[in-house]
Amino acid sequence: VTPPHYIKLIDTKDMKWSYSRLATYERCKRLFFYKYIEGRPTPTKVPMKVGKIVHSALNWTVNEGFTTSDAVRFALYEYDGIPDSETFNSLMRMVENALHYVPISDNVQSEVHLKVKTRLGIVQGYLDIVIDDLLNDTVEIIDFKTSWVEGDASESKQLMLYAWLFTEMRGSAFSGDIIAKLIYPRINKV
Secondary structure, eight states: OOOOTTOOOOOGGGOEEOHHHHHHHHHOHHHHIIIIISOOOOOOOHHHHHHHHHHHHHHHHHHHOOOHHHHHHHHHHHTTSOOTTOOHHHHHHHHHHHHTTSOOSTTEEEEEEEEEEETTEEEEEEEEEEEEETTTTEEEEEEEOOSSSOOOGGGOHHHHHHHHHHHHHHGGGOOSEEEEEEEBTTTTBO
8 A cells, every 4th residue: 555645654763752753743643744744833922931040040050050030131042032931030030049949069960862773763862950869879860840730750751760760871870769849939849
């Protein structure tokens, strides 16, 4: 049977997979096809832009040592200004609330790229925060969510995927425990 002319057959060994791609596929196969196979552009929504600004500001603060206000300014420049329904102060408050849960030290990294090659392609993601405690042989992974609705870290497929990616990348060099947390800086909840 010949597939319709609009169906592209993909060679998955070169495909890049992430949590958002897998979640999109699970939620709506047609949207997945349009966005990731055909490459159609999708509009950036305000919540997505807020998340990108907060994550970028956290990265500027944790990895580069900038003050919170400077980090938010850099992130706003990077993502074309303050999104509708937000203010500079609301964005600052979210970054400060998130930083309340993150110690600033040499064993803390922000925006850690995880990448594992599998027979079905490359699975990748970005951990918002990794706190590597070599003394206690634990790693804390933190994912920030800028939504108004909180979820349970133990039920987060995204955190489970990130924990798997992390342990695959470390291989036999890591035998400790992973502590996974979701942090909601908009509502100041862990």
